Amino acid sequence: xxxxLIAACLAVLLVGCKKSADQPAAPGGSGAKADPGxxxxxxxxxxxxxxxxxxxxxxxxxxPQIVTGVPEHMIxxxxxxxxxxxxxxxxxxxxxxAERWDISPDLLTYTFFLRKNAKWSNGDAVTARDFFxxxxxxxxxxxxxxxxxxxxxxKNAQAYNEGKLKxxxxxxxxxxxxxxxxxxxxxxxxxxxSLVNHTSWMPxxxxxxxxxxxxxxxxxxWTRPENFVGNGPFTLDQWKVNEVLTTKRNPHYWDxxxxxxxxxxxxxxxxxxxxxxxxxxxxxxxxxxxxxSKIPGYRKNHAELIRIEPYLSTYFYRINTTKPPLNxxxxxxALALAIDRASITENILKAGQIPAxxxxxPGTGGYTARGKFSGDLAEAKKLLTDAGFPDGKGFSPFELLxxxxxxxxxxxxxxxxxxxxxxxxEAKLLNQEWKVYLDSQRQMNYQICRAGWTGDYVDPNTxxxxxxxxxxxxxxGWSNKDYDRLIAEAARTGDAAARLELFQKAETILMDELPIxxxxxxxxxxxISPKLKGWQPTLLDHHPYKxxxxx
Amino acid sequence: xxxxLLIRLLQTLPVLWAVATLTFFMVRFAPGGPxxxxxxxxxxxxxxxxxxxxxxxxxxxxxxxxxxxxVTGQQPSxxxxxxxxxxxxxxxxxxxxELGAWSLLIALAIGLPAGxxxxxxxxxxxxxxxxxxxxxxxxxxxxxxxxxxxLFFALKLGWFHTSGWNTPGxxxxxxxxxxxxxxxxVARLTRGGMLEVMGQDxxxxxxxxxxxxxxxxTRHALRGGLLPVVTFLGPAAAGLITGSxxxxxxxxxxxxxxYFVGSVFDRDIPxxxxxxxxxxxxxxxxxxxxxxxxxxxxxxxxxx
Numbered sequence: 080x081x082x083x084l085i086a087a088c089l090a091v092l093l094v095g096c097k098k099s100a101d102q103p104a105a106p107g108g109s110g111a112k113a114d115p116g117x118x119x120x121x122x123x124x125x126x127x128x129x130x131x132x133x134x135x136x137x138x139x140x141x142x143p144q145i146v147t148g149v150p151e152h153m154i155x156x157x158x159x160x161x162x163x164x165x166x167x168x169x170x171x172x173x174x175x176x177a178e179r180w181d182i183s184p185d186l187l188t189y190t191f192f193l194r195k196n197a198k199w200s201n202g203d204a205v206t207a208r209d210f211f212x213x214x215x216x217x218x219x220x221x222x223x224x225x226x227x228x229x230x231x232x233x234k235n236a237q238a239y240n241e242g243k244l245k246x247x248x249x250x251x252x253x254x255x256x257x258x259x260x261x262x263x264x265x266x267x268x269x270x271x272x273s274l275v276n277h278t279s280w281m282p283x284x285x286x287x288x289x290x291x292x293x294x295x296x297x298x299x300x301w302t303r304p305e306n307f308v309g310n311g312p313f314t315l316d317q318w319k320v321n322e323v324l325t326t327k328r329n330p331h332y333w334d335x336x337x338x339x340x341x342x343x344x345x346x347x348x349x350x351x352x353x354x355x356x357x358x359x360x361x362x363x364x365x366x367x368x369x370x371x372s373k374i375p376g377y378r379k380n381h382a383e384l385i386r387i388e389p390y391l392s393t394y395f396y397r398i399n400t401t402k403p404p405l406n407x408x409x410x411x412x413a414l415a416l417a418i419d420r421a422s423i424t425e426n427i428l429k430a431g432q433i434p435a436x437x438x439x440x441p442g443t444g445g446y447t448a449r450g451k452f453s454g455d456l457a458e459a460k461k462l463l464t465d466a467g468f469p470d471g472k473g474f475s476p477f478e479l480l481x482x483x484x485x486x487x488x489x490x491x492x493x494x495x496x497x498x499x500x501x502x503x504x505e506a507k508l509l510n511q512e513w514k515v516y517l518d519s520q521r522q523m524n525y526q527i528c529r530a531g532w533t534g535d536y537v538d539p540n541t542x543x544x545x546x547x548x549x550x551x552x553x554x555x556g557w558s559n560k561d562y563d564r565l566i567a568e569a570a571r572t573g574d575a576a577a578r579l580e581l582f583q584k585a586e587t588i589l590m591d592e593l594p595i596x597x598x599x600x601x602x603x604x605x606x607i608s609p610k611l612k613g614w615q616p617t618l619l620d621h622h623p624y625k626x627x628x629x630x
Numbered sequence: 631x632x633x634x635l636l637i638r639l640l641q642t643l644p645v646l647w648a649v650a651t652l653t654f655f656m657v658r659f660a661p662g663g664p665x666x667x668x669x670x671x672x673x674x675x676x677x678x679x680x681x682x683x684x685x686x687x688x689x690x691x692x693x694x695x696x697x698x699x700x701v702t703g704q705q706p707s708x709x710x711x712x713x714x715x716x717x718x719x720x721x722x723x724x725x726x727x728e729l730g731a732w733s734l735l736i737a738l739a740i741g742l743p744a745g746x747x748x749x750x751x752x753x754x755x756x757x758x759x760x761x762x763x764x765x766x767x768x769x770x771x772x773x774x775x776x777x778x779x780x781l782f783f784a785l786k787l788g789w790f791h792t793s794g795w796n797t798p799g800x801x802x803x804x805x806x807x808x809x810x811x812x813x814x815x816v817a818r819l820t821r822g823g824m825l826e827v828m829g830q831d832x833x834x835x836x837x838x839x840x841x842x843x844x845x846x847x848t849r850h851a852l853r854g855g856l857l858p859v860v861t862f863l864g865p866a867a868a869g870l871i872t873g874s875x876x877x878x879x880x881x882x883x884x885x886x887x888x889y890f891v892g893s894v895f896d897r898d899i900p901x902x903x904x905x906x907x908x909x910x911x912x913x914x915x916x917x918x919x920x921x922x923x924x925x926x927x928x929x930x931x932x933x934x
Contacts, residue, residue: 223679321888
């Protein structure tokens, strides 16, 4: 009996092993045995140059006018092409579907000339009408697109989107002919050509949408692989929810000869540890991120595999400026000065993050802020004394809120210690689940809370217009008339240098008043197979797929 | 028997209703909603989004619609905007069911014999060795065991993929991880149940009759000794076949478990409702199976 049972156990185990040994390699890779090179990624051979990459979480949808997240953006970049495209090196706008464009002298009218050989994946020509219909759809009140505000720089777009204007012909989009499309803006928008790269400016094939559901409502089935039509270098092949999403070459793409990869495979891997193990087993060429604990090891032993790239994103603390004692800017500055940022980036994060003394990351659209806050500990102590709290006496304990996460906790603990040691202030840590935390922040139900902001486009405006008095993301209660005036003036200014100067002045005010405490500018970390070529560090972490190849 | 089944089935209805009601009000009153995001949505867009999903209606109407949608499964998910709750469960449940079935098989194949071995000679090496192993198994959570087996079998030996759900081989590591963990419980419960039965008078009578050890074990002791295991296995199997969030995350498996946790984080009300309702129905079904199995195993239990 005993022997029988043991044999049965062994049999179960062996059957399992044997099955796997007999199986062909998964699309996810060849397994560690076939390709022993550590981190070399899945095997690639001519005709099968598929890029396997980790992509964070499962895409919510593939509809450019519905999606809002980064994982979706990474996929849609391969499936669609906008009027302009991104340069693989620095993401500056280059011709996409539009082969050239004219800008009127007042900088308000952009005329795009579409290339005549641009095609949808079903062979139809991409025309000005397609862009017009897609942008109309984006602004349709019934669709309730969350990113519709990206179009609000266009004349009357906001009014139509909010249902105040019923006549779409008054909105600043115009089809001149099949291959000429015109956009009229409300003000000079120097970043406009970069803005039209965003997912919210991708065209859609309206006849396909109409075939698979209501085109102006959510829940349309056109993004299923069997229905999908796009105009990018790749088209949708398979979509296995929570497993993998694959794309293949779009044979009708106008620039198909430039495209070297045969396809892309996106794996929604929520755990960075799992992702790192997949990379080690050569199941992935590119990871979405690197676990915090593994970064030092890779930097030391496998520097050729890890890439650390600056990212258009800043980590900061919001301060509720409506309640004493934090409504006193001296107190806020003392708190900001008492943080040793280098110690956080070097001892905790260890991935090349830059200590931040202002909000806009350096080099954003040719802009590096002059108005950084500065001062030493002695000044911090003096400011606190001036505010009536010598050595922190009389300052009641306050709460520091963050969303539940290991790294936010460690940073909050470090800062809690610094405030205690340097200023004698007592901060209590409070963590909340993501949506509860967002709700507390929105309701201003906090004293100090952790936050982060990633630019939508490479321009200081995306970091600075949120602090306007009525800014949707302000959430600090801070308001400054001079600041509001400068940002509004920048929106009307066509001269690039003068405009950046206005941003400089505005950011100087922001860093003097400090409704926020900047902590560091993010970096992106990836593990990348050395076989993959053409991957350039870019501020938005975009890597246009048609410029990648394998060696 | 038929009468018993009918009564039990009728009893499940109020339980399901209570579960659905609690779920609805808990997720509805949780802070933050399905559209709460880092970038705040303009109020007029938010209003239209809520109207699209019927979240602008009075709570009583929403509640009635919620109950209706549980029966039809036609309600669209908010997070996965082109899929309905029914589709989500249809796609991911087979994966979880398969993984759960393999794990259960492994758990029984290891746990039952180990427990019986231990019970045969209590307080000897034959008892201590498997029971110590089981203690380790109970204490070792799957999120530790999972990465450990991956490191060894996938990365060191290269026998399997580290994660995924493509080849039959991809089933092995997650099934082993889940199965070992459960086997530990099964082994301890089997030992306890068997020991209790082995000490009873009818076993002594059987021995006195001259029945062999094997015959006593299989014919006399096993039925009674397995009672605690069966009681435990009902809810455990229901949990297994509906997916494990931890295992699905560690091994990147497209099962149902991810939706239980993910939908709550996303406040995806239709999916929260659908998955919880589905899980409760399965639990109730398995509990019913346990009752029937107990009556068969233990003559003292009557189904009336």
